[in-house]
Amino acid sequence: MTDQTDYVPPKVWAWNPGNGGQFANINRPTSGATHEKELPVGEHPLQLYSLATPNGQKVTILLEELLAAGHPGAEYDAWLIRINEGDQFGSGFVAINPNSKIPALVDRSGPAPIRVFESGAILVYLAEKFGAFLPTDPAKRAETLSWLFWQMSAGPFLGGGFGHFYAYAPTKIEYAIDRYAMEVKRQLDVLDKRLADHRFLVGDDYTIADMAVWPWYGGLVQGKIYGDSAEFLQVADYKNLRRWTDEIAARPAVQRGRIVNRATGDPAEQLRERHDASDFELRTQDKLEPAA
């Protein structure tokens, strides 16, 4: 290894704000609001405050799938939370997610607003509310929950671990990259073996487990996250996972959901806010007919 050190941790940890790599400006050892700021509220029952990271995409994909499946109660306003500008530390956002992470949802369809935070909790909440994409058969439901929670506990090794040390940390630390590359390869193999003889993670049913896993592991297989990590991790080897990734990527609701609250990159893949189904068409029109 090239990262042998003689570092000895102090008795008591102390914060060095300069020591965080990319995103250092939004990471802190404390929680809570840093400034007063109310959240906007639109006309629909569901108000989503998010960003098109893989965790954000999970929820917008489910919402678009619900609408496509004929659940008009799933109409939503999607508001942009710019995490690099600290929107998640505004008082209004902290009131609906004390953990200051996207996505966060408020359901205003009942007598009092209900808040839900953590992408996995939002998926279960919406799936139960509309009775869709979460089987009620006990065995299938157990399998869906197992794979959903699998993603929630595996994801931090991909995102907070591999992605951070491979793409964002200020130096390349061999031990850390090696640790997380091995774990992500193992996770990819878990998925690939499962999908060798199952169309979707739970079987024949397309569920919220697929919607949770696809933005992360499908994104990795498609080469959409963490630079050249697709080659580094040799993702082409996972043929069953690629087949599943492509099948889900072809779904119109997924194609809509993945661009909601996206504010960077290719303008054709951006829909910064979503307030109506027609917003997707307007976006295309804007692209085809730029303002004179």
Add this chain to the structure above:
Amino acid sequence: MTDQTDYVPPKVWAWNPGNGGQFANINRPTSGATHEKELPVGEHPLQLYSLATPNGQKVTILLEELLAAGHPGAEYDAWLIRINEGDQFGSGFVAINPNSKIPALVDRSGPAPIRVFESGAILVYLAEKFGAFLPTDPAKRAETLSWLFWQMSAGPFLGGGFGHFYAYAPTKIEYAIDRYAMEVKRQLDVLDKRLADHRFLVGDDYTIADMAVWPWYGGLVQGKIYGDSAEFLQVADYKNLRRWTDEIAARPAVQRGRIVNRATGDPAEQLRERHDASDFELRTQDKLEPAA
């Protein structure tokens, strides 16, 4: 920083089996069974295959709480999975959890066995099966799911991140320790602020969210995990979290649940397998009346 390196990752990652620190022998870049081994099956409807890590404790605490609350259908056999000896790679275990992690559960009460893996999924499955510790009121249910999923996505930063780099990695890497110490401090502050004006995470109701969070963050506050990390992270500062930790620690079901499938440390805190409620008393008797 003392861990500046000139390491340049290769184009394609390659496994170096010697490069893993403690637990290197059980971490691999592939999944699946390494050997044929059936799992034992006891007489109760619920068969648990686990170890008393924080993730394992979540489930045994819930099972003991369910029994204490008058749900005899929650009787269970708890079998020891020695992860340092590779039990999780046996064919029988992989068949119930293709991810090869503890805990894993098989419910044999119905016409066909149902498998559930991931501690969070098992908590939801059992809470729904017995109608306990997961509120049905929509707002409370949403809050329970939010905090439950919060633990699932926060935990890997405490366990796989902070714990690994602070206690287990072969060298002390300042950047990694610093990164994860800051995040764990933030998580502790999130909990402490929430518990400042709520008895339990969801409010007045003791739920599976508390049972998921307590073994990790309560364990940290009690100084039970990762050596002297309680001092390093100054956990004594989080007074509301300590109050909550102590209240839950005093529950008899928690005191039983946390020692099930424990195979190391103080013999008074070990119950390697659990097959009957009387196993707890027998353990105490053994201690009081050692064999002549």
